[in-house]
Amino acid sequence: MHRPSNRPLSALAAARLYLCTDARRERGDLAEFADAALAGGVDIIQLRDKGSAGEQRFGPLEAREELAACQVLADAARRHGALFAVNDRADIARAAGADVLHLGQGDLPLAIARDIVGPDMLLGSSTHSADEAAAAARSEADYFCVGPCWPTPTKPDRAAPGLPLVKVAAGLGADK
Numbered sequence: 707m708h709r710p711s712n713r714p715l716s717a718l719a720a721a722r723l724y725l726c727t728d729a730r731r732e733r734g735d736l737a738e739f740a741d742a743a744l745a746g747g748v749d750i751i752q753l754r755d756k757g758s759a760g761e762q763r764f765g766p767l768e769a770r771e772e773l774a775a776c777q778v779l780a781d782a783a784r785r786h787g788a789l790f791a792v793n794d795r796a797d798i799a800r801a802a803g804a805d806v807l808h809l810g811q812g813d814l815p816l817a818i819a820r821d822i823v824g825p826d827m828l829l830g831s832s833t834h835s836a837d838e839a840a841a842a843a844r845s846e847a848d849y850f851c852v853g854p855c856w857p858t859p860t861k862p863d864r865a866a867p868g869l870p871l872v873k874v875a876a877g878l879g880a881d882k
Contacts, residue, residue, distance in 0.1 A: 714789060714805045714806070714826070714827075714828050715828070715848065717749070717788075717789050717805075718750075718789065718806075718828055718848065718849060720749070721749035721750050721789065722747075722749055723747055723748050723749050723750075724748075724749065724750040724752065724791075724851075725743055725748045725750070725751050725752065726752045726753075726754040726793070727739065727740070727743070727751065727752070727753065727754070727779075728753075728754065728755045728758030728759070728760055728761070729753065729755045729758070729760055729767060729771070729772070729775040730760065731758075731760035731763070731764055732759050732760045732763050732764075736775060736778050736779070737778050737782065740778060740779050740782035740783075741782050741785070741786075744782055744783065744785075744786035744788050745786065748786075748788060749788055749789065750788060750789040750790075750791055750805075750806065751779050751782070751783055751788060751789075751790055751791065752790075752791035752792065752793055752806070752808055753772070753775055753776055753779055753791075753792060753793060754793040754808075755767050755772070755775070755793075756793070756794075756860065757859070757860035757861075769797075769798065772795065772798050773798055773801055773802055776790075776792060776798060776799075776801075776802035776804065777802060780802050780803060780804065783805070789805040789806055789828075790802070790804050790805050790806065791804060791805065791806035791807070791808050791830070792804040792806070792807055792808070793808050793810075794808070794809065794810060794813050795807075796814055796818075796819045796822035796823050797822065799823055799827060800822060800823045800824070800827075804823075804827060805827065805828060806827065806828040806829075806830055806848075807819055807823050807827055807828070807829055807830070808829075808830040808831075808832070809829065809830065809831055809832070809847075810831075810832045811831075811832060811833070811834065811838060816829055816831070816845055816846050816847055817846070820846065828848040828849070829846065829847050829848050830847060830848060830849045830850065830851065831845065831847040831849075831850040831851075832850070832851055832853075833850050833851065833852050833871075833875070834852070834853070834854075834864065834865075834867065834871075835867065835871070836871065836874045839852055839871065839874060839875040839878060840878060842880075842882070843875075843878045843880035843882060847882060848882060849882045850875070850880075850882055852867075852871045852872055852874075852875045853866075853867075853871070853872075854866050855867070855868050855869055855871070855872065856868070
């Protein structure tokens with residue numbers, strides 16, 4: 707398994723606060739919001755517009771719009787020494803020069819994503835069950851997350867496994 711260069715890995719290991727934000731199209735304040743969040747201690751900022759108020763009002767982001775929003779977040783992350791993540795889209799992550807590509811269970815397989823983004827981008831994976839967490843711990847993902855722990859309006863049909871899944875993931879002893 708290939709590991710990205712040391713700087714993103716060490717920043718990932720030190721990270722304590724990971725923020726997912728939409729493009730804030732209905733507010734028009736993405737740059738200001740990102741700067742405030744990063745100044746407030748966010749270590750990793752990720753664009754995730756799926757299910758957002760902006761998507762409901764304006765429709766899904768087109769690739770150019772998503773890339774433009776990513777550039778805003780990438781610039782802010784660089785100014786604050788933070789990592790920048792893209793949700794789902796390996797092509798956008800590569801074009802935006804993201805530090806991290808975060809993939810869900812239904813997204814590209816990690817090996818294909820790695821082919822697209824190259825060897826230096828971190829790959830993350832979402833998990834929603836003990837089996838998925840165990841598989842992610844053994845995978846080439848650089849990190850994985852679990853959840854949602856509680857019901858969420860962005861995934862109304864997904865069961866919320868609660869804190870027991872967090873406990874299972876922590877017990878895996880993974881270095882991710």
